[in-house]
Amino acid sequence: MMCEEMGFNAVKELSTIDGARIDLAILRENEKILAIEFENSYKWIKQRVLYNAIKVHRDGFSRLWIVYPFNNKPLRNSWVGSFIEELGVEVEVVHPKEVEEKVRNFLASLVGYDSKL
Numbered sequence: 001m002m003c004e005e006m007g008f009n010a011v012k013e014l015s016t017i018d019g020a021r022i023d024l025a026i027l028r029e030n031e032k033i034l035a036i037e038f039e040n041s042y043k044w045i046k047q048r049v050l051y052n053a054i055k056v057h058r059d060g061f062s063r064l065w066i067v068y069p070f071n072n073k074p075l076r077n078s079w080v081g082s083f084i085e086e087l088g089v090e091v092e093v094v095h096p097k098e099v100e101e102k103v104r105n106f107l108a109s110l111v112g113y114d115s116k117l
Contacts, residue, residue, distance in 0.1 A: 006107050008033065016059040025061075026107070034106065035061040036099075045074040053084040053091055063090045067099055 003010040007028060014025035014035075026034040035056040039048055049066055056064045068074065074093060075081040084091050094102055 003103075003107065006111050008107055014059075016055060018058060020055045020059075022056060022059065022061075026103070028110075032059070032061045033110070034063050034065065034103075035059075036065045036067060036103075038067045040069060042070050042072065042074070046078050046080045049074060049091065049093075050080045050083065053087055053089045057087045057089050062088060064092070065099075065102075066091065066093045067096055068093050069096050 003026060009027045011025045011027060012023070014022040016022060022035045023038050024036040025032065026036070035052075037052045037056075039045060039052075041048075045068070052066065053064055066074075075084075075091070081091075
């Protein structure tokens with residue numbers, strides 16, 4: 001609902017051009033604003049983040065948030081982070097408790113909207 005109020009569209013399980021799916025995509029008309037992937041396991045997380053970054057890059061997104069419930073930093077001291085930088089994808093790991101507020105504030109910053117309203 002908050003997306004639509006600010007002129008964005010949230011799409012669950014967006015199908016990509018190569019047949020993969022993005023858990024949640026935030027779009028504004030034809031512009032791909034933000035891809036959000038939900039990861040619930042710490043096993044193979046670096047590889048999952050890399051796969052997600054490649055997937056969203058191939059579909060035209062430049063910003064990816066990984067919603068991750070654990071307190072460790074999955075990209076710390078990892079070659080994965082530098083490879084993702086080479087792709088030109090900004091990746092941020094977000095705790096599930098922070099997602100709604102971060103999305104609201106991020107979208108508000110794009111349209112100059114006061115997110116406190």
